[in-house]
Amino acid sequence: MADGLEEPMVIDARQLERIQHVHRGFLYQHLYVAECLLRAPGTDTLRVVVERDEDVEVVGPDGRVYIQVKTRGETLQPADVVDALARFDDIRREHVAGTRQGTASFLIACNVPPSPKLTKMRGAGDWPADVELNWPAGPDPKPGIPRPAASVADAVGACVAIAETLPFAILRPDTLTWKLAGEVVLASSGSPPREDHSFASDELPALFEQLVVKMQDIPAPPLVYRSQIDEPPLLTEDRVRILCGLSGAGKTAWVAEAAVHSPAAITYIDVADIPGTALPATVAREVAARMFGRTRGGLGEILLPGASPLETLGALSVRLGQGDLLVHVVLDNMHTLPAVDVRALVDRAPNIRFLLICQSGVTVTELETLLEIKTETLGGWNEDTIAAAITDASCHADYPACERLSRLTGALPFYVLNAALIAAREYDGSIAALCAEIETQTHAVSVAQELILKRAFDGLSAEQAETIGVLSLSDVALARDDAIALIEKSLGLGKREAMARMRSLPQSGMLELFGNAGVKIHDAVRILGCAYVAERGADFARSSQQALLDLMVGSIRRDWSVGKLGLLIRLFGNLGQADVLVQFATDELFHEMGVWPEIEPIMAAVAADASENPETRLWALDGLVFNDLREGDLGAALPRLERMKALLDTEKLSATEWLAWAMKRMLALTDTGDVAGVLDMSRQVEAQLPDSPEHRRIFRYNRALALFKLGQNALAASEVEPLIEEYYRVLGLTPDDVLGRNASELRPLLPKGRDLTDDLKHLADTLDLYAQSRGRDGNFTGLARIHSMKFYDLARAPQSLVRVGQDLVDDFVSRNDFIGARDVLERNLFPTIQALGLVSWVVPVRAQYAVVLAYCGDHAAAAAEMERLRPYEAGLSPAQQGELRGQRRLVERLRRVGGPPQAQISVPPAVQAMFDARRGQAPVVQRKIGRNERCPCGSTKKYKHCHGR
Structure with missing residues (x-):
């Protein structure tokens, strides 16, 4: 609110x-x-x-x-x-x-x-x-x-x-x-x-x-109006309000649409070409004609000859008060007028409610101070709305592409529609292709926001332009001190001058403030800022990016986030530091962060570069194969494994590189069904293993995984079960320690003084493999999956957490515990996806949520959710499209014939007592979400406006 x-x-x-x-x-x-x-x-x-x-x-x-x-x-x-x-x-x-x-x-x-x-x-x-x-x-x-x-x-x-x-x-x-x-x-x-x-x-x-007269001055709303995030009401009890936003934010369209549904008379005046001194006369004339134009003598009593404009406005206000008439006046483009003239206007007309529509800038800052009010904003379109809009424009995009377009356009409606128009005309409707070229500044056709905002950008001082330029290199919010440090280092300034430049930016309207500490250039402006940096030359761009990279390294150590990691990786790529990126690509946890699409082209280029160090090329291929196997793309993995083997045969590489190749080849052969080949590679790998418990645990896991892929479920489970116990001992925990505790409560129980990230991830992997092996034979493995999710959380492996969470949801559904399935989605998966920006998981998890809603009997919400996902369908792969359509058919079938009743799940009293003692609270009771609560999907909307619609 x-x-x-x-x-x-x-x-x-x-x-x-x-x-x-x-x-x-x-x-x-x-x-x-x-x-x-x-x-x-x-x-x-x-x-x-x-x-x-x-x-x-x-x-x-x-x-x-x-x-x-x-x-x-x-x-x-x-x-x-x-x-x-x-x-x-x-x-x-x-x-x-x-x-x-x-x-x-x-x-x-x-x-x-x-x-x-x-x-x-x-x-x-x-x-x-x-x-x-x-x-x-x-x-x-x-x-x-x-x-x-x-x-x-x-x-x-x-x-x-x-x-x-x-x-x-x-x-x-x-x-x-x-x-x-x-x-x-x-x-x-x-x-x-x-x-x-x-x-x-x-x-x-x-x-x-009369109704025509009341509406004819208000701009016509768009034929199809799409609501923005958390739109404010047009009419409130406040006497003066300011709605502020960049050009293209949809402010006038919002007024026009809201006025259609307003029972009150709205007087709309565009003041763009009106001098500030003429504003009182304009308002008095328009309001008087609107309210008293059909009343004999009404105008004569108000528009007195010889009276000043402010006196006339005051007389009008008195007359309105005497008649208990409520008047709403919308003044558009108010940023073009002096703030003192606006203050005089509202002070003289206490019986008129004013809504001031402005673009960001110095005038708005002054108005906030003079009128002692805070500005309101429109939130832009969310990804679902963007998907619907681009589908209507004959374009296609999956959720990640819609999220990229949202970032590039600031989610402002006019810019989104313009981008869709260009994509349909120049990029065969591919939003992803358009976004890729805009991000690399290689698009041939200028988008509207560049042309519209360039006027404002060109009006900046040289100091403001270069300051906004270097800050535009970051697409994540920077701490205020970090932003000042970036200005210092990039522009060679002293701290005092850098702080002065930072203080001047809010007046430009191009700087977004996040709480008391975070700052970021508005997404819609960043295209111009990055173009400015490029125009200053390669040396300036490189030094500015290097300054930001150095800053990000320190910032991530203090406050880690996926957004910062993604920015860091892009900077390494832009600066040609391929060796660092290869180290990232060979780290299992790196593949959990959702930034692989940004690094994959760089890895492919390194692997194909004959002038590159052979060891670097092999590890680049290793990272590519690791991702291929994760995604089940055997067609890409096998040729890359052959290239790794060729490097091993022709170059003097160590046993470590050979083991990396051999382990992955063993796993790839399982997907071809080559049992003999898998067993042969398994023997070769075991014979070459270094004499260390860590290497042997990794090998035992991969051997169990190979058995599982070959269909040997019971054997895989028996192989991995003692490995789970061993990892628990390494971490100084027992399964009972984990029962009833969430990840944050487990962290203090872990050994201190050493990095446990790999061991936490590997324990989570073994628990997941055990659950899959046992589950394939029809056993319920919910507890193993719950524990696996906790350790993925501790290891910061969000994609695996979400994947296992989806399996856990299916486990609950198979037991007819639909309330439990819904709880996992709302309490674990949606918050994780939202907090870490795992855009590739949004559609599959929401589709699964729709199915669970249908099982819970909430058929209207399930159907509505499926309908909101429909615009993404064209941007999905054929396999993903088939899965989504199958889920849609299941939702429809459950609506027609219903599903099984909810199972009655009870927790043993002794276990519940242990939970209560650990948590220091009463038992958690499943309940229906209140319609005015925040939606558990993490959208920040109320439930009734989101998944409760």
Whole structure:
């Protein structure tokens, strides 16, 4: 929320559901009345009345039709109409007695047909002859009476279809529909000017015209509007607000779309070409004409001859206050005016609520100070929205490509759409290809953000431009001290001057602040900043990148993150330090960080470079083969293994290099089914092993893995079981120590004074292999997988953690423990993916989550999640597409036929007591997530706005 406070959990979820149903019914009724108003011209309707004796009353020359509007789930039952029929009796008696003029007829309009029992009642002799039932497929209504729609969406469609025939081409039909529905809400409340709750037929043309006048100055919203992250409301209780963002952030489109659904009158003024001194007169004229243009003498009392603009504005504000009129004024491009003029405007008009739309800069900083308010921003599009937008633009991308586009464009809507347009025209629709060229500054066609933001960039001072340039080299937030140090070292400045430059950057609007310590150049601006560095020449670019690399090495030691590691690797590659990257590539844990796609081309180039050191070339191939085997790409692994063998045969390399080749060849042969070859390589490797426990443990694991791949499940499990016990002893732990403790609680129990990372990773691997071996024979191995995840967490091996977590989810589902499966996803996998930016795992884990939701009976949420994943499908590999489609079919089948019941899982009392004692808390009880809680997927949205939709 804007105030930083979270809404508390809903105490009664059933009550919330009832409230939602009530409001859905009200909206349906308001749209029904709106259609009555749209149909009235050309009929004998004299007046339409809302919310008096009945929901709707249509008054004609001979009497009136009393209409009760109802919305129900499947059919209309007799109990739903009993009260209405009794009330109709009372009204009928008044007409018979002459208390009310004219004849009375009655109608019950419903979105669903009557039930068989109600149909039978309706055909009986005692059913009142003057009471009709209408439903979507029912009998034709009388002229001027709408046919009930089946849903709110259909009701909107019916209104829009009629609005399209009206002679107001300047206003979109859907806009007119929503504004008219807002007028119905106003009349239903009896608020001025509709204290009598009614609309006269002869005033309807003027009403339609008035709605056009109220909206015609507001820019039309896009034909397809996509919401941004955590959009603020257009109308609030605050008297003055500032919405700030870069050009292209979608600020004006947000105002236009929100105004369509606002029941209040919005005065929109673009002040781009208005001098600051003329602003009060402009606002006074526009608001007065909007509010009093049809009131005799109204303007004359306000726009007094000889009065100054501020005096006129003050008089208008007084008049608004006297009439208890609430006015909302949106002023666009306010950053072009002096802050002091804006302050004078808002001070003189206390009865007007102002929303100031600005681009970042000095003026906004001054306005925040003068008005003592904080700016609001739009959050941009999330990856799902980007995927939907680029799919509509005939482009394709998987989740990682959408995330790259989000970073490059700052997720700003206009820039995303422009990039999609270029990708469709120049890159065969491939967003990934476009992003790759933009990142390397080799794209031939300029994207819109370069052209738009270049004006702002060119307006910077030389000092600001070069400062933003060097800071743009980092795509992760830097600590403020690190950013100052980078400015110092890159630009050869003293600390005092570097600090002065840093202080000047927030005024440019191009610097993002993260909490009290982190700073980063806005993603949308980084393209220009990096281009500036390149234009300064190769020496400047290299020295600046070297300064950032040195800074990152120290920063990672203090505060490790995947983002920093990815940046460090890119810098090593850009600076040609292939030997360092090869060392990374041969480290198992490096492959866990999700940055392999960025380093693979560099490794391939090193391996193919005949001038490179043979040992470096072999280890580059080793890293490539390791990743090939991880991904099951035997077609790539085998030729690379042959190249490794050729280097071993022709160059003088050590036994260590031979063992690296032999171990991987043994594993590759398992995928070909060559049992004899595997056994032969196993004997050769064992004979060449160094005399060390560490080497022997690694060999024993790989031999067990080979047996598993050859289908020898029981033998693989028996091989790996004693290895697990040995790794536990190396780490000074027992399985009981791990039971009931999470990773952070285990860390203090580990031996001190030595690096345990490899041993932690290897224990996790052995536990995972044991679980796979036993699980393939139908055994439940959830505990082994849970422990494996804890050790992967301790070893900082996030991709393996997520992979094993998905296996654990499948374990729980196989036992019909769907609540447990959902808990693993929400408490472990989503937070890990979100925190570490493991973009390649987002789609598969979310698809699995949709299946689990379906098993839990939450079919609407499961279907909605699958629908949000649909735009990514075209960007997936054929195998991934097949898996996603299979999961979609499973979700649909579970919706149709249902799934098995949830198993009743109980924890033994002794084990539960141990958990409670270790945690110092009461037992954890599974519960449903509150709709106002943060979604466990890590999106930072409320559950009701994310996976609870």
